Amino acid sequence: MVIHLSIHSFTPVLNGEVRNVDLGLLFDPDRKSELEFCSILRSKLEKELPEQRIEFNEPYKGTDDGLTTSLRKKFPDHKYLGIEIEINQKFVGTMLFPSLKQSVLSGIRQTLNSL
DSSP states (O other), X not given: OEEEEEEEEEXXXXXXXXXXXXXXXXXXXXXXXXXXXXXXXXXXXXXXOTTSOEEETOSSOTTSSSHHHHHHHHSOTTTEEEEEEXXXXXXXXXXXXXXXXXXXXHHHHHHHHHO
């Protein structure tokens, strides 16, 4: 199985609308393995980052057109997981950002070890 992780950042305000999410885990909820992976990852991240708002498929839908969506069409659920992690840009350049990055990496590592 291939686990494809993409890590991006997003702007905290888009078209005048404040996005009230700190970390987004994007995936296709119809793919059982992606839902399972993100559920475990969210649980790990919530323990490491209790002050942060972690949401599924925010600020974008995990099924929006993109590379992961394209690859899902080529590979079945049991062979490909396409997960995108979105981090709010409001953290970039702050004192919190280095520990936030470490927590995300730790959460990924723990999730992979639990599979």
